Amino acid sequence: MSPPFAGPGFDLFAAPIAGKPLRPHQERAIAMLRGSLGKGLKRVVCQMPTGAGKTRTAAEMVSGALGKGKRVAFTVPAISLVDQTVAAFESEGIGAIGVIQANHARTDGRQPVQVVSVQSLAKRQRPAADLVIVDECHLRFEAVSRWIADAPGTTFVGLSATPWARGLADDWQDLIVPVRTGELIDAGLLSPFRVFAPSHPDMTGVKLNRAGDYDETQSGEVMGGLVADVVTTWLERARGFPTLVFAVNRPHAAQLVQQFADAGVMMGYCDAHVDLIERQFLFARMKRGDLAGIVNIGTLTTGVDADVRCVVLARPTRSEMLFVQMIGRGLRTAPGKQTCTILDHADNHARLGFVTDIHHDRLLSGREKSKATAKERGEPMPKECGSCGTLKPAKVRACPSCGFEPTRQSDIEVEDGELVEIGRGLPLDASPKHDREAKQRFWSMAQHVDAGRGKGGRLAKALYRAKFGVWPAGLDPSPIPPDAGFLAYERSRRIAYAKSQQRRAT
Ligand SMILES: [Zn+2]
Structure with a gap:
């Protein structure tokens, strides 16, 4: 282990502050940030999911810097967020705050903490700052990018719940992930x-x-x-x-x-x-x-x-x-x-x-191609419980919600590249093997009935989906008159719907 303050970065977080104790993951955020800056890095993104206590953690960073006699700028993505940010910092015990915004009552350039919206930043002079904290940095504000380019000696800390935008690596040098959403749920x-x-x-x-x-x-x-x-x-x-x-x-x-x-x-x-x-x-x-x-x-x-x-x-x-x-x-x-x-x-x-x-453990540069989705990358995807309909994690057999364990027949099957749900109140013939001709015939009859009732296509789609578990795709919309089987099916759906409405009403 190298000592945390080796290297050219100054220690922003030396002074302990009074106030609410930090949660373990917030301590970890400060420690990881310290480690990154200690390596001499100047522009570090800290991923803080919703619910991680971003303001509390940022207040700790601000207090640490103030304790070392440093000046801090905090940038917010919209003018409408200036006042609530000031209030949030004040509730964390930070009072020496000025605001950079035309005609704002809190305008006071002498204060060591300045809150500034990126809109104001684009128009007005930047506050003098040793530490700039950029909230919602994944939004990639041009005014911030220019500031970063102009101030290589200044320390920038980006905050974001989702720092996965392409191009972030062009401005920022490091990503730290002190806590993940699942851990916050578990806690x-x-x-x-x-x-x-x-x-x-x-x-x-x-x-x-x-x-x-x-x-x-x-x-x-x-x-x-x-x-x-x-x-x-x-x-x-x-x-x-x-x-x-x-x-x-x-x-x-x-x-x-x-x-x-x-x-x-x-x-x-x-x-x-x-x-x-x-x-x-x-x-x-x-x-x-x-x-x-x-x-x-x-x-x-x-x-x-x-x-x-x-x-x-x-x-x-x-x-x-x-x-x-x-x-x-x-x-x-x-x-x-x-x-x-x-x-x-x-x-x-x-x-x-x-x-x-x-989860991502690094920032993306602007040259990287648009990412494939997890499904396109071939990762195992969540599946629907055949009993209660909850999505359950890939490779998990017993449903975490209801305990149902699927047999092969009631599990989700893949057909035409789409998830097809089976079970869950669907009619018996919703097996994965419907040939194209049967689907086309059903769709054409559904078109006929839909048109007759003036449903604008909604009824046809709903019937098709109820029958086959997928939305219609690539079928010919020409109507044909419904046969007795179709009419019986349509009627059964209407009765089921009316019953479900009645249950709700009582
Ligand atoms: Zn279930």
Whole structure:
């Protein structure tokens, strides 16, 4: 073991501070950071998952630097976060704070700690600082990159729950991972979660955008075919749980809000145009029970401090960062909360695995190619329990939720490259061997019935999925009149649905 302070880096953390004791993983974060800086590195990213106590840990870094007579800048990703950051530091016992922002009451350049938004940083002079802490550094702010380039002697510490963006290695030299989400769950600091994957949208042919994620318009169209399924599943699995629904885009979110309203469930709506005050109001309404939940478009991935007990993933993504951030919103612990129910309608788990399995031990440079998903890399993926429908870890036979151990017949089989669920209340003929012709015939009859009832394709899709366990893909939509077998099947589904509605009503 080399001594921790060997090398040219100065010791930022010499002074012990009063206040709440650090948790073991927070101690570890400080020790690992000290070790990295001790090797002479100047720009270190510290991965702190949601729930790890990022503010407490950052306050420890700040206090340590102040104790050595150093000046500290803390950058936040949005002007709206300046005040809450100041308040958070003050509650950790750090008072000598100035703010860099036009006309802000806390403007005071003499204070040794300066809080600055990246927007202000882009426009105004940088505060003099020996240590710069960059919050949410995975967002790769240009103003920060320029600062890093201009100040090779300054120490920068990046904080992020998901420091996996391409290009981070171009600015930063080291990644430390003092704790992982699974450990925080085991320690009771985060809520356990349970995943259901009720839908399997067909994403074949959906283009990828420049960031390597699904094109929004196209995935919005695919997911638009599943709104009824989202609502039905929520009623069955999560009614009464304060819920965040992640939608693809505005039209898709509007469809979801409407579909919930049609089922008598009031959901709020949030996008980038909804300001902080309105957001707080939405959360207050959810807390009171006036809203069952909030449908949002990518806006509620950070800074949500509410009691959320269900997360609905109606947004397909290939981004581990977005995926982890969405799920993270449901992992806060709360009195009486046993678990967070995750309804993944977007096959994100089938693509990326469980959030607790996502791990990277180094930063990515900008030259590295877009990453393949865990599934594309051929890693073993979670499987659905044939009895209760919970997703269980790869290679685990007995279901952790219900104890059910599958026989081969009731396990998930792979057909046409898609997960096919079997068991769980599906009709008897949902065996994995349906030939193409039978599927086409069923689909054409479903089209006929759907058109006759003016369902706009939703009924046909729902029937097809109920029958075969997958969404229709690559079939000819020409209708043919239904035969007696089809009509009997359709009728049985309607009766099952009505019964499930009755059960809910009583
Ligand atoms: Zn089970």
